[in-house]
Amino acid sequence: SYNLIQPPSVSVSPGQTARITCSADVLSKQFAYWYQQKSGQAPILIIYKDSERPSGIPERFSGSSSGTTVTLTISGAQPEDEADYYCQSADNTASCVFGGGTKLTV
Amino acid sequence: QVRLVESGGGVVQPGTSLRLSCAASGFIFSDFAMNWVRQAPGKGLQWVAVIWYDGSQKYYEDSVRGRFTISRDNSKNLVYLQMDNLRYDDTGVYYCARPTSGLDYWGQGTLVNVSS
Numbered sequence: 001s002y003n004l005i006q007p008p009s010v011s012v013s014p015g016q017t018a019r020i021t022c023s024a025d026v027l028s029k030q031f032a033y034w035y036q037q038k039s040g041q042a043p044i045l046i047i048y049k050d051s052e053r054p055s056g057i058p059e060r061f062s063g064s065s066s067g068t069t070v071t072l073t074i075s076g077a078q079p080e081d082e083a084d085y086y087c088q089s090a091d092n093t094a095s096c097v098f099g100g101g102t103k104l105t106v
Numbered sequence: 107q108v109r110l111v112e113s114g115g116g117v118v119q120p121g122t123s124l125r126l127s128c129a130a131s132g133f134i135f136s137d138f139a140m141n142w143v144r145q146a147p148g149k150g151l152q153w154v155a156v157i158w159y160d161g162s163q164k165y166y167e168d169s170v171r172g173r174f175t176i177s178r179d180n181s182k183n184l185v186y187l188q189m190d191n192l193r194y195d196d197t198g199v200y201y202c203a204r205p206t207s208g209l210d211y212w213g214q215g216t217l218v219n220v221s222s
Binding site for chain 1: 141213
């Protein structure tokens, strides 16, 4: 198995851009997915296949990939974006791995 | 609309067993693989197991392999997680989740508390 490495915390002021990274060698070959989890709630998928946004997810959320690092960007972060964010990848058996999570403070 | 509802959690002693269920509705259940994901108190998400759409393939996280068994009943739209020889570090909220491109639907979770 492998580990997806995320920073434990990121802090921005309202309206600033927040960037959360996720790194692992496997990310150069497999897609990454991002989830938002607010306190006491189930996670929500906010980015799939590195950079695609599901319907209903605000446009300020975007994803990108470069080599072995993927990045979740929140442009103009809002107080309601304060949450834990997790990256995830999967192998060809559909077995998943999650990153350790990043606590975003806005 | 897609709905996933977990049940079966509770307080159990170490070394005992528990079976979780996840009832699915709002989609063609037999077309989708299904996952279990857990979260220990105050900790991050940990993938537990996946079962393919027809039950032909099952994969497990290393710490549960040999103790947990994932299964499904496509006639009842149910996926199960049989948990044997439970340990203290199995404590947490257990979610079922449906994968398409990413885990796009999650239940609200059921709490398992392994305590003496």
